[in-house]
Each structure stands twice: as structure tokens, then as C-alpha cells.
Amino acid sequence: MTGQGVERARAAAGLLLEARRSGPIGSLPESCRPRDEAEAYAIQDAVAASLGPIEGWKVGAGGPEETPACAPLLAGSVLASPARLDPARHPLRGIEAEIAFRFARDLPPRETDYFPIEVIQAIESACAAIEVCECRFRDRATLDPLSKLADNNLNAALVTGGPWDGWPDLTIDCQAVRLSFDDRVLVEKHGGNTAGDVIRLLVWLANHLRRRGQGIGRGQVVTTGSWTGLIPAGPARQIAAEFSGVGASIVRFQNTK
Numbered sequence: 498m499t500g501q502g503v504e505r506a507r508a509a510a511g512l513l514l515e516a517r518r519s520g521p522i523g524s525l526p527e528s529c530r531p532r533d534e535a536e537a538y539a540i541q542d543a544v545a546a547s548l549g550p551i552e553g554w555k556v557g558a559g560g561p562e563e564t565p566a567c568a569p570l571l572a573g574s575v576l577a578s579p580a581r582l583d584p585a586r587h588p589l590r591g592i593e594a595e596i597a598f599r600f601a602r603d604l605p606p607r608e609t610d611y612f613p614i615e616v617i618q619a620i621e622s623a624c625a626a627i628e629v630c631e632c633r634f635r636d637r638a639t640l641d642p643l644s645k646l647a648d649n650n651l652n653a654a655l656v657t658g659g660p661w662d663g664w665p666d667l668t669i670d671c672q673a674v675r676l677s678f679d680d681r682v683l684v685e686k687h688g689g690n691t692a693g694d695v696i697r698l699l700v701w702l703a704n705h706l707r708r709r710g711q712g713i714g715r716g717q718v719v720t721t722g723s724w725t726g727l728i729p730a731g732p733a734r735q736i737a738a739e740f741s742g743v744g745a746s747i748v749r750f751q752n753t754k
Contacts, residue, residue, distance in 0.1 A: 502536055505529045510543030513648060516633035517548075523635055524644065531643040534566075538709065540647035545569050553597075554713065555628065555652055556702045557722030561693030565701045568649040575718055579747040580656040582629065587653060589637070590730035590750060591630030593723035594676045594684070594738035596695065597657055598623045598664065600719070604703045605712040611703045613696065619713070620699075623664035625744040626720050627736060629654040630727055651727075655720055658746040669693060673741035674724045678733035689724040698722065 508529035516522045524530070531537040545551055553570040584590065601621035604611060631653035634640050645651060669690050676684040692698055698721050706712050713719065730736055730750065739745040 502539065505531075506536060506539035506543050509540045509647060510547070513540070513544055513633050514547055521633055521635040524640075525647070530641075531647050534643070534646065537643045537646040541568055541649060544649065545571060548572060551714075551717070553655065553718035553720070554702055554706075555650060555655070555720045555722075556698045557650075558692040558698060560691055561697075563692075565692065565698050565705075566646055566650060567702050567705060568646070568652055570652060570655055570718065570720075571649070574652065574654045576654060576656045578625075578627075578656050578658045578745070579749060580654070581749045581751050582654065583752060584750040585752070587629060587631060587750065589631050591632075591651065591727045592676070592678075592725075592730050592736050592738075592748075593628040593630065593727050594674055594725045594740070594746075595626045595628050595655075595720045595723055596623055596664075596667070596690075596740060596743065597626040597655065597718050597720035598699060599657075599660070600713050600715060600717050603712060603715045604707070606707045606710050611700065611707065613700045616700045616703050617665075617696065620664070622660035622662055623667070623743070624661055625658040625738055625740045625746045626718075627656045627738045627746045627748050628652065628720055628723070629656065629748060655718065656746050656748050657718060658744040661743045663742065667695070669695070672724075672743070675737075675739045675741075676725045676728070677737045677739075678730060679735055683728060684725045690722050692722050695721040
């Protein structure tokens with residue numbers, strides 16, 4: 498990336514960091530709004546440099562043939578279930594039920610692409626997860642896709658359930674998922690991850706990161722996209738995502754003081 502691109506990324510990151518401290522902004526000005534994916538990822542890097550270290554990654558795709566997109570999970574954002582979050586710090590409380598993978602081996606940068614078997618052999622376990630989404634922009638509905646990507650694809654937290662060793666037998670279309678807000682079931686169905694093959698996402702991520710001089714680290718968690726879409730929790734106090742045979746993840750929105 499050119500020097501001008503680096504400066505644009507730093508300027509955008511500064512605005513997003515301030516939004517995390519002081520509240521959402523309207524939009525990134527034209528002078529630093531990302532013009533392509535390279536600039537959006539450079540903004541992610543600049544934010545992570547201030548708020549790291551990186552504890553994991555989120556990756557997803559809108560369809561089986563679509564190119565995935567990713568974002569880092571920043572320091573303090575990966576929590577064990579049941580997790581308690583302060584509602585005052587989570588105004589959107591966007592909820593997504595997901596399946597995440599924990600890695601037992603490093604997949605560091607290298608010259609050549611990783612083969613799928615190498616990525617699979619690096620996985621330690623999987624788990625049910627809840628991604629809690631927040632937006633550093635005031636109007637999520639009109640946010641352009643590159644600004645959304647620059648804003649870590651809306652990630653705020655990832656709450657992970659207990660380890661599941663049966664992930665090699667995961668069948669997306671058959672997997673049952675249920676999402677509940679308090680005592681009300683909002684979603685109950687089989688399948689739903691738009692990406693299709695989640696292992697494809699993990700392989701893409703490993704190679705995307707290695708081309709950028711990064712990597713998946715031992716102990717890091719990678720979550721692989723929503724099975725339910727993003728649903729605002731509103732006044733709900735307890736959120737439960739349950740994947741039959743996999744496990745559950747629970748978030749409680751309670752004042753932490």
C-alpha cells in the first residue's frame with residue numbers, strides 16, 4: 498500500500514477508535530473512507546495495533562461461492578460462557594449464533610498457500626458461540642460495505658461454549674440451532690450458515706492472513722459466521738444459542754457495577 502493509503506488508514510482508524518470511546522459517528526469522511534478491501538483491512542490493522550493483541554478472528558461469506566471477509570477479535574473480546582456484559586456498553590446488542598474453532602497449532606506466514614488438510618490438522622476443537630455485534634456508526638442500515646469491513650465487521654465480543662470434538666462430522670444443512678431471548682425462542686431450525694462449508698472459510702482465512710504477513714495463532718479462536726442472522730437483543734437479559742450435539746453459549750446483559 499502506498500504512503501497515502503497508509504495515512505488514510507491511520508486517519509480512519511483514529512476516528513473509529515474515538516467512536517469506541519465517545520460514541521458512534523455518522524460516517525468516515527471521503528478523505529479516509531476505504532476505497533477497496535485493501536484499505537479496509539489496513540484500517541482494521543491500525544485499530545488492532547491500538548487495541549490488540551488479537552485473540553482470534555471472525556470470518557464469513559454471503560454464499561458458498563462468495564469470497565469471504567474477516568476481522569480480528571481484539572483483546573478482551575473473547576469470553577467464556579456464561580458471560581455477563583454491561584448493557585450500557587452494548588447499545589445495539591446485535592446477536593448472532595455461530596460455531597467457532599479453537600486452534601492447537603500456529604499457522605504462521607509463509608510463501609505458499611496452506612492446504613485444507615494442514616488447516617484441519619491444526620484445529621483443536623469447536624464450540625457453540627454467540628457473537629455480540631456493535632457498530633461504531635450511527636446508522637448501520639445505510640453503512641457502506643467497506644466501512645463495515647473496516648469497523649471489524651461490527652464485532653464487539655465473542656462468547657464461547659465448551660469444547661466439541663465432533664466437529665469433523667458437522668453437516669451444515671442438518672445441524673439444529675436454537676436461539677432464545679430470555680424464555681422466548683426466536684429461531685429454531687436446521688442449517689442456516691450462508692457460507693456453506695465452514696472449513697472453506699478457515700482455509701481462506703489462513704491463506705488470506707499469510708499473504709498479509711499475519712497468521713492464525715495457537716490458542717486463537719475463529720468464528721465462522723452467523724446461522725441466525727443479526728438480531729438485536731433489545732431488552733432481553735439472557736441470550737442462549739444452542740446447537741444440538743455441539744453445546745450452548747449464554748450471554749447475560751446485566752449491569753456489571
